[in-house]
Amino acid sequence: MFSLTSAAAQQIQLAAQSSSAEHMALRLAVKIDSDGSLQYGMGFDDPDDEDLKLDIEGVNIVIGAEHQPLLEETILDFVELEPGEFNFIFVDGRQTGGVTTGGCSTGGCSSGGCGSSSSKGGGCH
Secondary structure, eight states, rough: OOEHHHHHHHHHHHHHHHTTTSSSSSEEEEOTTSOOOOEEEEEEOOOOSSSSSEEEEEEEEETTTTTHHHTTTEEEEEEEETTTEEEEEETTTTSSEEEEEEEEEETTTTTTTTTTTTTTTTTOO
16 A cells, blocks of 8 residues: 655645645655656545555655556655755555655745646646
8 A cells, every 4th residue: 555654744734734625645666667667646636436545644645557566565754865955755565665756845835836736647747
């Protein structure tokens, strides 16, 4: 099952409040690039009937059916990668050492870099 750390939940809640998206869910998406690497995306969106809906750490999350298998054992975290540089990272629990940075960088969601209600596939814009 997909999971979210408390640090990521706090940052997402702050971003939702600062961008007037408090009543929207966080949509997660992932795709496989031609080289086999996973590219993650996220943004605030309204849920669809066929979405998987989760409430983790007070954050409403929606995942489209096509993205659910790839996000099954994934953890979303918000960490300091270098001094003063915070970022969301996706950790693929199916691979040992599978830490992949993705989503948006420092303040990404709160600066609007990570949200679009028209972006059903998720992703940063």
